[in-house]
Structures are given as C-alpha cells and as structure tokens.
Amino acid sequence: MSGKFDAIYRQSIEHPEVFWAHAASELHWFKTWDDVIDGSNPPAARWFSGAEFNTAFNCLDRHVAAGHGAQNAIIYDSPVTGTVRHISYSELLDEVARFAGGLAKRGVVKGDRVIIYMPMVPEALVAMLACARLGAIHSVVFGGFAAKELATRIDDCQPKLIVGASCGIEVNRVVAYKPMIDEAISLSKHKPAHCIILQRDRARAEMVPGRDLDWKDVIAAEPHDCVPVAATDPLYILYTSGTTGAPKGVVRDNGGHAVALNWSMRNIYNMERGEVFWAASDVGWVVGHSYIVYAPLLYGCTTVLFEGKPVGTPDAGAFWRVIEQHKVATLFTAPTAFRAIKRDDPDGKLIGNYDISSLRALFLAGERSDPATLEWAEEKLRVPVIDHWWQTETGWAIAANCLGIELLPIKHGSPTRAVPGWDVRVLGDDGHPAKPGEIGNIVCKLPLPPSAFPTLWNAPERYRKSYFDHFPGYYETSDAGFIDDDGYVYIMARTDDIINVAGHRLSTGGMEEVLASHPDVAECAVIGVFDEVKGQLPLGFLVLKSGITKPHEKVVAEAVKLVRDKIGPVAAFKTATVVNRLPKTRSGKILRGTMQKIADGEAYNMPATIDDPAILGEIEGALKEVGYAHK
Incomplete structure (x- = not known):
C-alpha cells in the first residue's frame, strides 16, 4: 500500500541508530555523540549520550550564520491589541542573547530552573529560548492558571526566578497576571530570588522592591553566548494539565528533542524552510512548546504567534484571515476549534471571503477527531485534513499521515499509522497481543524514540510505576483502541472511558x-x-x-x-x-x-x-x- 513509507518505517525500527544519526546530521553539535542510543538504564533511553548541544543555537544562530537572518522567525498577530509584528531571525537572536545576558546577570546558570508565566506574546518565546541559550531549564505554566496551581509548580521545580507579565488580554477582559504570581509566591515554600515582569499598557503591575525587575531593564544587558550542554540534559519541564494530586513534571531533553522535531517538520508536516507554519495553540501546552516555538525555528520556518482565541471572537473569520494575510502553508489546531467553526458557520460561508490558497494541509490533534468534522473540513478547505495522535509525554506525533514522506490513504477516525521510530502495539489487560480490530490497551514498545520523556522531574519511581510497570517492555499510553489489518491505529478513548455493558x-x-x-x-x-x-x-x-x-x-x-x-x-x-x-x-x-x-x-x-x-x-x-x- 505504501512503498516509500514502509521502507523508511522499517529502517527506523530495525536500525534506529542509523536512522536517527542521519536525522541528527542536519543539526549543529558542539561535540558529537559517543552513542546514538544508550539503553543501559531502562525503561528510559538516552539519545546522543556524550554529545554537546545547544537548542537555542540550532533555532537561531545556525540560521543567521547561514545567511537567513532577514527571514521572519515570528509573526505576532494579536487582534486583541490590534497588533501585527514581524520579527526576523536576526532580531530574535539579538533579543534572546540580550535577555540571556540579563538572566545570567541575575545569577541564572546551567541547570537552574526558570518558571515562565506569560500570555501569548513574543517575549514568552524570547524567555524560553534565553533559558535554552544558558542551559537553564524552563517550565512554562499556562498563563491564567490559578495561584494555587502555580504555587505547586514553584515548589516542585524550585525556580531561581519567575518571568511573568502584568496581564493577559482576552477579547472581553484583561486578566491581571501579577497578582496571581504574588499570591503563588506567598503560598509556596520555595521563594524565587526575582520576578521579571513585562509591563503591558492595559494593566500595569505593582512591583515588589528588591524582588521584582522590569523586563526592559533586564533585556538591556550585554548579549550572552550559547552554553553547550549535554544532549541528555533537560531543556524543559512541562507539567501536565491535571488539577488534582502532586504535579507531574514531564522532562524533555535537548538533543533527542531537537532531532525528532526537526525531522518531523519535513517528514510529517511537509514543510519547506522559509514557509509559514501556524500552530493555533498556546505556549503553555506541549503543542505550543513543540510547534509554536521549537520545531518551526529549528527547521527554519516562520511561526505564527496568535494572541487571542481564533474561534468565538468578534473576528469570526480569524482562522481564514490569518491564513490569507500571512500565507500560512500548514495549520495545526485542535478538533474542538473546527467543531466550533462548523457549529457557527455550518455551510462554511465565511471561508469564501478569504484567499486561503497558500494552505496545503490541516493537522488536528489534542483530542479524538470525529469523522464528521474531518469530512466537513475536507469539503470546505479542499486540502488534506490529517488527524494525528500524540501526548505531552512524547512531545511529537506517535501516529500520523506523514505528508512529507508519502500521503497514505486517509481513513476517517484513524490518525493513520505509527510514525517512524514508534513501534505501536495493542495489548489486552492480560498483556497478550490483541487481534486486529480488537480494542485493547495501546502501548509503544521500548526503546522509545527521541523526544520521548526520559523521566518525570524529581519522580523517577512515579515515572516507572505510572507508565512502564503494568506492561513490562512497553510504554503504556493510557489510550484504548485497535489496529486494523492495514496497520492503521484507531484511538477510541482513554482506557478509563472504555465501558463494560x-x-x-x-x-x-x-x-x-x-x-x-x-x-x-x-x-x-x-x-x-x-x-x-x-x-x-x-x-x-x-x-x-x-x-x-x-x-x-x-x-x-x-x-x-x-x-x-x-x-x-x-x-x-x-x-x-x-x-x-x-x-x-x-x-x-x-x-x-x-x-x-x-x-x-x-x-x-x-x-x-x-x-x-x-x-x-x-x-x-x-x-x-x-x-x-x-x-
């Protein structure tokens, strides 16, 4: 059914060292690896052990050095403030290097943690990349999370400082962020040394003398060079969005993460360098980390940073307006967004008001994509509509239709087949393989490919118990579904949502x-x-x-x-x-x-x-x- 895809997939499973070493050769390494994959401490696999790497260098310095500094790195589109701003790779590199210098001046060094609690503004990306430049570990907390939730994350990762903003701006209201930061610090046992606050005109924040610093003063520092780190060192901690129990901090490494995301832009999303990619998500979620920030910049694309909700706003055609205005080649969003569009504009009349001819594909993820929504989007957009499946823990797609390799036949209700690197199986509750078409527990055979989480922050035992003990030799996804005779994966529900009638x-x-x-x-x-x-x-x-x-x-x-x-x-x-x-x-x-x-x-x-x-x-x-x- 799929000659080219099958050959690439087989190589990734049978010869992962060769496959991923080739993918890694596209990036810059300060020191190459001793081992492509180190499986000496299962269940975690460590990728590119012995190598030295810097993610920010590969996102910025590498492209500027190659002569692409004038290309747009970020298009900031903020209908809630009436702003559109274009930031080139050279401009972004300058801001990141200077903010890294400002962080270093306040004592941030390799291995320190920095919490980022910001709205969808370019400064959030600058802060993330500045941490990566220094080898510091960022933990982005979704802007607007309550103070108690922020406090639990402060106590868990114990940041050297917090980078925040005075407010977030929504369509009908302004959300004051700084009071939530202040309350979270008062609730937490750990007290960060400083808070760096981006003051926004809509709501100015009260500053605590001696602790709080203005963003403008911090970024006025001398630029700081990239700090090489071990490829296996953490890049970030991202807490899953659950609201009960102890926070679960997913750790992402530097080297394997960058290799997988860079590979995915061409092979899954079919992007070319210099094209515009829009992930309509938030930097507080894994989609935002992977496909607003790191993957597009690693690959040399232009990423759209959209502040506001593109659905359910006075700008009812926001999706189509952004695609037309910025010549978006690929859109990545959640099925719930398209269900809302279909609800409000069932005939798709608004689409006809815009020139969306630049759009080549729509990717959906984050929740099951029902066939009715997929069919509606295909009919109205007239481009491939690709459901794909992945998790916070994986950082990129487990199953997808890899457009950059070959477009496989689309089966509505399935995110298509396992992506190269992922060996997906279905097991019964007893651990035995399920038959084709039989619903069971979807698992991934170890070792997991690059970018999959190597641990949970400060919780190695919880890591093992939560994900690997139930089915030894496999990563338990906690999703239920089946694989058909053609190898297509079907995600039917969380295992908790399988009912017994x-x-x-x-x-x-x-x-x-x-x-x-x-x-x-x-x-x-x-x-x-x-x-x-x-x-x-x-x-x-x-x-x-x-x-x-x-x-x-x-x-x-x-x-x-x-x-x-x-x-x-x-x-x-x-x-x-x-x-x-x-x-x-x-x-x-x-x-x-x-x-x-x-x-x-x-x-x-x-x-x-x-x-x-x-x-x-x-x-x-x-x-x-x-x-x-x-x-």
Missing part, C-alpha cells in the same frame, strides 16, 4: 463518532453510568449547531436510533440529552472525567481549568432531566 467492552469514542455524524450535532460526549442489570450504560450529551430549531426530543430520538443502527443493540444506547456547552479544559479537551464524577455522585473538586462553573451545573441538571439518579 453486560460483559461487552465498548468504546464511548465509537459512540461519539456516530453521534457527531448527526447533521444537527456540533459536538458531543458519551460517559458510562451505573446500571443494576448491565453494570454500565452509555449516556450521551449533545451540543447542537447554531440555528437548529428542531425539538430536542426529536434530535435525541434520531441520535439514539443512529447509534443503534450503526453500532447495534449491543451498545445499549438509549439515553441522550441536549446541553448548551460541555465542560472543557483551557486547552479544549472535554472533561469527561468530571462529567463522570457528577454522574457517579462523587465529591469532586471544582477543576481550576473550567472558566464557568455554571457548565457543571448544567450537566448536573441534564442528568436529573433524563431521570438518571446515581446509585
């Missing part, structure tokens, strides 16, 4: 796919609720498209029939309800676990990632409306 293991994700195909449904979620006879029964929540006037009861009846027709009576899908919104994290993931806890009647803490607690009240009311009383 009268002894049948059923995927709530499969039911959601069917519900999302209903012409009136914009998005949906299915959870399992307790049933005395069958153990569990599925319950659906439907959000309808704008302008639907059909009675809710009729839509529900049609949706129930659709599931029973397409999946069969075994699904035992009998109940659904219409809601205005679904509870989501700030990164757009539906909080099915929270909905499940409400249904189970468990006491739960209000997740700080939900902007509007009224959404939870609506879910609770919807449960009562359909007559479900938890046991």
